[in-house]
Amino acid sequence: MLTDLHGIELRSVLAAIAAMSLGGCMAGQSTRTPAGPLSVDERREVIERQAREQVPARTPTKQASGDSGEVPAAIENLFVDDLMLRALVRREAITILEASQQEWPDGALGCAAPGMNYMQMLTPGYRVKLQANGQTYSYHSDLKGRFVLCDGGVPAPPAKRASTDKPSQ
Numbered sequence: 001m002l003t004d005l006h007g008i009e010l011r012s013v014l015a016a017i018a019a020m021s022l023g024g025c026m027a028g029q030s031t032r033t034p035a036g037p038l039s040v041d042e043r044r045e046v047i048e049r050q051a052r053e054q055v056p057a058r059t060p061t062k063q064a065s066g067d068s069g070e071v072p073a074a075i076e077n078l079f080v081d082d083l084m085l086r087a088l089v090r091r092e093a094i095t096i097l098e099a100s101q102q103e104w105p106d107g108a109l110g111c112a113a114p115g116m117n118y119m120q121m122l123t124p125g126y127r128v129k130l131q132a133n134g135q136t137y138s139y140h141s142d143l144k145g146r147f148v149l150c151d152g153g154v155p156a157p158p159a160k161r162a163s164t165d166k167p168s169q
Helices: 010-027 040-053 073-087
Strands: 095-104 123-132 135-142 147-151 154-156
Touching: 040 073, 073 095, 073 123, 073 135, 073 147, 095 135
Parallel strands: none
Antiparallel strands: 095 123, 123 135, 135 147, 147 154
16 A cells, blocks of 8 residues: 555545546537637637636745746747737747746736726736847736736737638628
């Protein structure tokens, strides 16, 4: 019998974890088969759905400079995909310079548009600085994947993928 320091049988724990993982995977499956890679909007929907289903273990706090934060790969991929569309570069041409957890002072995610009003409450999220073609891009998000590109202190909305659908006649 395999036990840890507290006398719990590890096989039972591993079996329970495997059952929960499979149940979560099966519950989250969609009957739709993707025709290609997910768009930025589709990825954002997936992240929002996962955030609703999962309560974060802890609220992220602002990182001290020099510390690297724990940014989920799904959020980083959302930013990289957006930058690929925006800068017209391949994934390999993008470098992650910094990634940190943040606690934004309001719903503007640290990048308020002049003359706009924002929800006045602390908003946990992430800041990721990317580089492409020698230029630096600062992405700010909340925990659910809502994000802006903060360009010189002014927010830019997510890039839109050009539609390949033909107009109906």
